[in-house]
Amino acid sequence: MAARVLRGRGHETKAAMSRFLEAQGSTHDPWLLPDVEPAVARLHRAIEQREGVAIFGDYDVDGLASTALMQRTLERLSVPVWSRIPERAQGYGLSVCAVEEAHARGARLLLTVDNGVRAFEALQRARELGLDVIVTDHHEPDGANLPPALAIVNPKREGSEYPFREIAGCTVAYKLLQAYLERHAPRHLDSFSARYADLVALATIADCMPLCDENRVLVREGLRALCGTGKAGLRALLQVANVRASNGTLGGTQVGMFVSPRLNAAGRMGEVGSALELLLCNDEDESRRLAQVLDGHNTRRKELSGEMSLQALQLLDEFDVEGDAAFVIAREGWGHGMVGPLASRLVERLGRPVIVLAIEGDMAHGSGRSAGGFDLGLLLETSRDLITEGGGHAGACGVHLPVENLEAFRERVRECVGQSMGAERVEPEVKPECMVESRELSSQLVSDFERFEPCGASNHEPVLGMLGATILDGRNIGAGGAHLKWRVKLGAQEFDALWWSPGDKADGFGLGARVDLGFTPQLNTFNGRTSLQLVIKHARLHEG
Numbered sequence: 001m002a003a004r005v006l007r008g009r010g011h012e013t014k015a016a017m018s019r020f021l022e023a024q025g026s027t028h029d030p031w032l033l034p035d036v037e038p039a040v041a042r043l044h045r046a047i048e049q050r051e052g053v054a055i056f057g058d059y060d061v062d063g064l065a066s067t068a069l070m071q072r073t074l075e076r077l078s079v080p081v082w083s084r085i086p087e088r089a090q091g092y093g094l095s096v097c098a099v100e101e102a103h104a105r106g107a108r109l110l111l112t113v114d115n116g117v118r119a120f121e122a123l124q125r126a127r128e129l130g131l132d133v134i135v136t137d138h139h140e141p142d143g144a145n146l147p148p149a150l151a152i153v154n155p156k157r158e159g160s161e162y163p164f165r166e167i168a169g170c171t172v173a174y175k176l177l178q179a180y181l182e183r184h185a186p187r188h189l190d191s192f193s194a195r196y197a198d199l200v201a202l203a204t205i206a207d208c209m210p211l212c213d214e215n216r217v218l219v220r221e222g223l224r225a226l227c228g229t230g231k232a233g234l235r236a237l238l239q240v241a242n243v244r245a246s247n248g249t250l251g252g253t254q255v256g257m258f259v260s261p262r263l264n265a266a267g268r269m270g271e272v273g274s275a276l277e278l279l280l281c282n283d284e285d286e287s288r289r290l291a292q293v294l295d296g297h298n299t300r301r302k303e304l305s306g307e308m309s310l311q312a313l314q315l316l317d318e319f320d321v322e323g324d325a326a327f328v329i330a331r332e333g334w335g336h337g338m339v340g341p342l343a344s345r346l347v348e349r350l351g352r353p354v355i356v357l358a359i360e361g362d363m364a365h366g367s368g369r370s371a372g373g374f375d376l377g378l379l380l381e382t383s384r385d386l387i388t389e390g391g392g393h394a395g396a397c398g399v400h401l402p403v404e405n406l407e408a409f410r411e412r413v414r415e416c417v418g419q420s421m422g423a424e425r426v427e428p429e430v431k432p433e434c435m436v437e438s439r440e441l442s443s444q445l446v447s448d449f450e451r452f453e454p455c456g457a458s459n460h461e462p463v464l465g466m467l468g469a470t471i472l473d474g475r476n477i478g479a480g481g482a483h484l485k486w487r488v489k490l491g492a493q494e495f496d497a498l499w500w501s502p503g504d505k506a507d508g509f510g511l512g513a514r515v516d517l518g519f520t521p522q523l524n525t526f527n528g529r530t531s532l533q534l535v536i537k538h539a540r541l542h543e544g
């Protein structure tokens with residue numbers, strides 16, 4: 001069965017299958033990244049002379065993990081460091097004002113992580129102030145146009161010889177430090193990897209980097225490291241998120257679902273500081289307190305997103321939900337950090353690209369999510385006359401525009417999307433990869449599938465299909481009854497089936513109904529008994 005799924009994913013030969021399953025092999029040489037040479041040399045000088053270093057990160061998990069990685073490592077090397085993460089409301093990336101503050105605090109070297117490759121204005125200011133800057137980033141540069149800096153380490157630079165482009169910002173920072181240690185302190189290399197692999201895995205998963213090539217190796221090692229992490233803050237976070245290890249490791253999907261949102265929640269609620277503190281914290285009690293704070297932000301975030309969904313649905317009443325090719329929804333009172341996730345939820349519901357904007361005074365700030373392969377980055381390029389700022393890639397974008405242009409922008413979006421893909425609804429991809437009979441489901445199958453881990457972007461958990469199962473029993477579970485648990489019967493066998501946050505997708509399934517399910521099999525241990533459980537990805541009424 002595992003082989004059937006692998007073949008479906010394009011691993012045709014035995015050799016290709018075992019290459020994938022073993023996920024071994026080396027990671028790429030950090031020295032292949034552009035500008036590593038000058039960056040290592042400058043870093044070395046800063047470390048030798050104990051110069052003040054300012055680190056500039058970002059408010060998402062990748063940016064936070066990168067900042068924590070740099071700060072922890074440089075502190076170990078006895079460098080005076082100071083780090084700063086902007087709040088979402090201040091906007092993404094390095095600002096002129098942050099550069100001036102670092103200068104005033106006596107920093108000699110600025111280090112950006114997970115941002116900076118387009119910070120033209122801020123880096124111009126740094127140059128005027130006589131500060132050296134090392135940029136580490138994984139965002140797409142503006143073609144060959146680079147800001148002034150001593151070094152720009154980014155695998156996406158034109159002419160980069162690094163063999164893989166899709167690494168997280170945290171991985172870029174990690175590689176730079178690895179190169180530094182290789183040259184100047186090789187005896188610390190092993191402990192460095194052991195100590196920080198967990199942050200690299202967290203960042204790679206949260207930033208939805210494809211889990212192939214070296215990411216698969218890095219994340220597999222990192223998830224194992226995360227289980228036994230020496231970071232008190234991460235231990236406390238795993239505990240409040242109720243994430244437990246099995247066979248000495250954690251599932252990639254599990255980390256993406258339960259750990260990343262809690263770290264992101266602080267930034268979304270405008271209090272990013274506590275998330276960074278948690279990643280830097282070594283004290284048990286303080287860690288527990290911070291983890292509770294993040295968990296509280298996460299609960300509040302969930303409540304708020306529920307309210308926002310309702311408000312959005314009200315706004316949608318004014319649109320042609322069946323006929324429109326894309327949707328631009330705007331409202332006052334929505335938080336900056338919350339519009340992106342709302343757009344994702346609306347895309348799931350509407351099956352078409354959605355941009356959600358928060359109106360503040362005479363400006364609207366927002367976030368878009370695509371569907372059906374429509375390129376939002378391109379859309380922004382053709383809307384430059386209407387927007388003040390915007391950037392993104394095919395799947396997601398961020399945009400700022402004056403409220404007076406809102407109606408024209410909405411028209412432009414409808415037109416562009418309509419021309420390229422029509423108003424056809426795009427169903428989300430949850431096609432079963434392989435149909436099964438109930439007797440084929442076993443705990444052996446679950447352990448075969450475990451070797452697919454780490455799962456996440458570009459390597460999702462295997463989805464199997466079963467036809468015509470009968471619902472014997474059903475109940476809502478979890479806080480607010482958000483999740484659904486069914487007992488289903490197929491042939492002579494019965495299974496527990498769990499559907500995480502189905503929302504209104506679970507409407508219309510009564511007891512006794514026959515259903516077709518797309519699911520991932522899992523082992524569930526409860527009161528010391530282990531049984532096979534189906535985690536539902538998709539359900540529909542059985543026909544015939």
Ligand SMILES: [Mn+2]
Pocket residue numbers: 062063114138168169207
């Ligand atoms: Mn990133």
